[in-house]
Amino acid sequence: MGMFDSLYGADEAEWQTKALGRQLGTYDIGSAIPGPPVDYQLEVLGGRVDDIADSYYSYATVRDGLLVEVPVDRDPNLALLSYSGIWSRIVQASPEPTA
Numbered sequence: 001m002g003m004f005d006s007l008y009g010a011d012e013a014e015w016q017t018k019a020l021g022r023q024l025g026t027y028d029i030g031s032a033i034p035g036p037p038v039d040y041q042l043e044v045l046g047g048r049v050d051d052i053a054d055s056y057y058s059y060a061t062v063r064d065g066l067l068v069e070v071p072v073d074r075d076p077n078l079a080l081l082s083y084s085g086i087w088s089r090i091v092q093a094s095p096e097p098t099a
Contacts, residue, residue: 002018002022003018003022003023003024004016004017004018004022004024005017005018005019005020005021005022005023005024005025005026005027006024006025006026006027007027007028007044007060007067007070008026008027008028008029008070009029009060009069009070009071010029011048013046013047013048013071014046015044015045015046015047015058015060015070015071016044016045016046017042017043017044017045017060017083018083018084018085019042019043019081019082019083019084019085020033020034020035020042020085021034027067028067029067029068029069029070030066030067030068031066031067032065032066033062033065033066033067035062035065035081036065037064037065038079039061039062039063039064039078039079040061040062040078040079040080040081041059041060041061041062041072041074041075041078041079041080041081042059042060042062042080042081042082042083043057043058043059043080043081043082043083044057044058044059044060044070044071044083045057045058045083046058047071057083058070058071058072059071059072059073059074059075059080060072061075061078
């Protein structure tokens with residue numbers, strides 16, 4: 001599978017993604033997630049399995065730059081960052097107001 005980052009939900013199951021820079025990072029609920037400070041979901045692979053062949057895709061939710069839930073159902077109202085790091089739609093932070 002190569003290098004990936006690991007996310008852990010309340011059930012302590014490991015979920016993997018290559019969307020966060022492949023730095024072998026570990027993120028628990030409440031951890032700051034690298035990326036834009038917007039609400040989005042990222043595609044993850046894993047679950048509570050003994051064999052990688054039994055793993056499955058799910059989603060992790062990031063709100064205000066923090067991991068809030070994994071695994072979770074897909075929320076179509078949030079932008080999606082694929083397992084490999086490709087955005088499903090353009091996400092931009094709001095521009096800073098000018099005086």
